[in-house]
Amino acid sequence: MNANDAYAKLMAHSRASADIASTLSLLSWDQQVMIPPAAHAGRAGQIGALTAILHRRASDPAMGEWLAACESSELTGDAASPQAANIRELRRDFDQAAKIPESLAVALAQAASTGQRAWELARKDNDFTAFAPHLGTLLELSRQKAEALGYAGEAYDALLDLFEPGETVAAIAPILAELRDAATDILARVADAPKPAPLPAGPYPMAAQERLLRQTTARIGLPDTSSRLDVSTHPFSTLIGPGDARITTRFDEADFTKAFFGAVHETGHALYSLGHSGPAHYGSPMGEAASFAVHESQSRLWENQVARSLPFWQHALPLAAREFPQLAGLSPEDIFKAVGATQPGLIRVDADETTYNPHIVLRFELELALIRGDLAVADLPGAWNEKSQAILGLTPPTDALGCLQDVHWSTGAFGYFPTYSLGNIYAACLFEAAGKAIPDLPARMAAGDFAPLLTWLGQAIHEKGRLLRPRALLTAATGQAPTAGPLVRHLKAKASAIYGVGW
């Protein structure tokens, strides 16, 4: 077969699969935001029908023939070309899909579905034993999946690679340990320092929060013409199709910062989604996100490096004070310090910038031990509590507030957690590099001008799609291989500014 014909067929196949996958995103968005309560059972059938079609397309033998025709042609001659990247990434996706037997894929999907439901009930009832058999099944199937996929080092690597191409236990364990130790160091130093004053008490009326939030996301650069903001129980961001990135939030009238930083976080995801899915590449790997960690880097950068910074509040405080009179007497420094305070807590999703990564280390070490078989499912609650005391200095009073707090394991997503911390690391690397490329960035942010930063991120990350694997992408964007250094510097500088501690 002619290589150009084969490439055209590959692209058409990829585009149609993207159209089906994005329709699945709509089914899911609608289920979380719009669906009437009686329709959930029917929605499962719709999602199942489309998922089955996608699975069959992903391992369609014709893909193998088209890929072979392309790989032996000059289309892959320039490894840095979009065509070569598309062929390389479609090969990766096809091999992964083809390696997993349909029976295993179906068993995993079913175990994830029943596992998630069992987890919801177990968490509500604080009953780990009700969830334990599901976790055991998911672990066993995930080990089978790892064996089917293959690995050079250990089984966990195969699972991690699905979320973060190229990463291994050997590569990430030391980085995560570095983050854990940095957090321990910072927490020890600030322990006896005077704490910043908390923000004034609510109420922060929902309508006012929504106005401020819409103003902020628009100012950051998320256009109304290609996005929506809605309310859902669990805030999320999703790309429904080209030109259609939707975010959700949840309002708490006692504390406007929850919805505010949450929505800025989701805006970061949405900006990346819109940036990589432009008309030139939508429907091919070049039009897709590079990895979960790169995605998280975009949300964390806008949430933490931007929206929790002093320059940002020089811009945003007058707008916030117009909506919330109780903020009128505050200075930008006051609000910067209040939203930057650090305090260990039991719940990951409520953690601050400094204590977030230790939560990830805890989960990574436990899921690694579970996959390796070094930790029995029945021993998980005890191991969790012990490690929580060692890393965070806190022992959860219940499993619901401990090893049952996150949904991830109930869907079999082992290997996902590390991408959160890698995302935090990448965010700090990128923001440091952006600061060098845009010398007046703090002044621009203080003036509410975020366009230079968004443009820089667009060119460095968004428009690159899957052209490069995550670490290579970061290296190309920042001029050096990513390390934990910039994030540790960022956290220490913040501790110094807020608590007056030094190193």
Next chain:
Amino acid sequence: MNANDAYAKLMAHSRASADIASTLSLLSWDQQVMIPPAAHAGRAGQIGALTAILHRRASDPAMGEWLAACESSELTGDAASPQAANIRELRRDFDQAAKIPESLAVALAQAASTGQRAWELARKDNDFTAFAPHLGTLLELSRQKAEALGYAGEAYDALLDLFEPGETVAAIAPILAELRDAATDILARVADAPKPAPLPAGPYPMAAQERLLRQTTARIGLPDTSSRLDVSTHPFSTLIGPGDARITTRFDEADFTKAFFGAVHETGHALYSLGHSGPAHYGSPMGEAASFAVHESQSRLWENQVARSLPFWQHALPLAAREFPQLAGLSPEDIFKAVGATQPGLIRVDADETTYNPHIVLRFELELALIRGDLAVADLPGAWNEKSQAILGLTPPTDALGCLQDVHWSTGAFGYFPTYSLGNIYAACLFEAAGKAIPDLPARMAAGDFAPLLTWLGQAIHEKGRLLRPRALLTAATGQAPTAGPLVRHLKAKASAIYGVGW
């Protein structure tokens, strides 16, 4: 192949197709209600990908084998059984899909897509000549489609049968003529009678309209748990999946009756959709609507026979007056008369009960002449204006208000219009029969108790799905073959009550 296995495979195939088709409904609902403006182009790709999958599934040769295995078995022994109906209707659908070559299906879809866009512009610019070539293409392709499908009488029958199984020109032409003559008769008699007073002027605030409307649709029997009400430019009803029927409306603060009767109309559609798609049969023909006319009968019955009746306003006026103080001095008779007044107009969608059917006769006669080749596309505007004068006594000042007013022909939907009048006829037949089955129906309606009527319709129509073809379904429901008689009686009785004219 074992017949029971074949039937199980047929049902699974049908269910998965229903899941894909209902996902298409969600894509369309979202596009009309929720989508950000930049996403329309991408949405077309998603709709295209799913439509292509559905088309391939509909003519999948495996269906032919399963059907043959079922048809030669005892599964079809009892023709009145759900299994036999499912096999009969799947055979109909499969044969129709298999008869139309893929090239023709693609050409029709493309012509419909470009035709609709051309029509939108032509109507805006009042430029029929810009639309004429598209109409010519759509007619030629529709004639090819009729030939591919085959027919006993004439080509138009094949197109009509797609919307209304079993109907023919020979069968419907006399009924439509009867409705036209009845309208002419009524209009002549009321011409010199004193006109009822119109409703008080607005404003009717949107929020108050929405409250009244939600109260009304809930009272009629559309539960919040399995429906939504949203706003869209063109009001519609759609079944998104089992337990998920959504309606839309559009508010006009000068006239609350537009949104009110529109939403009651869509509620009638939604109640039928929920009624036929219950868990026992969803995903098979037994879980589908019997025809377009039967669907329209459900919307028209609630809109016209119920919500425009005197008993209804005995119940609803106090609720309406609580929202709209300007209604406080009115009697139920006043509002019954105001919303029942008749007056010929140029626009079909604004027509009252009496003048609506003449609009359909006009379109039916013209599209029949176009398909037959008796009328050239270029002569359509003149023929429309002439017929409009003859039937409605009005000549449109522009084509935008004449032959360009409806979207249907621009999508190639020849044969659709008659289902509107058949729906009106069926609504009157059903309401007359319901009145016999529920002797105190007017009193129940005046008390705001619509449950007996909904229950009767559910048993007579909704739960029957496609068990019977439309006329047989109506005959079984009412005890006699459907005729125009009940509708003509209904319209004359209303003219007598409002204008004091007699026969």
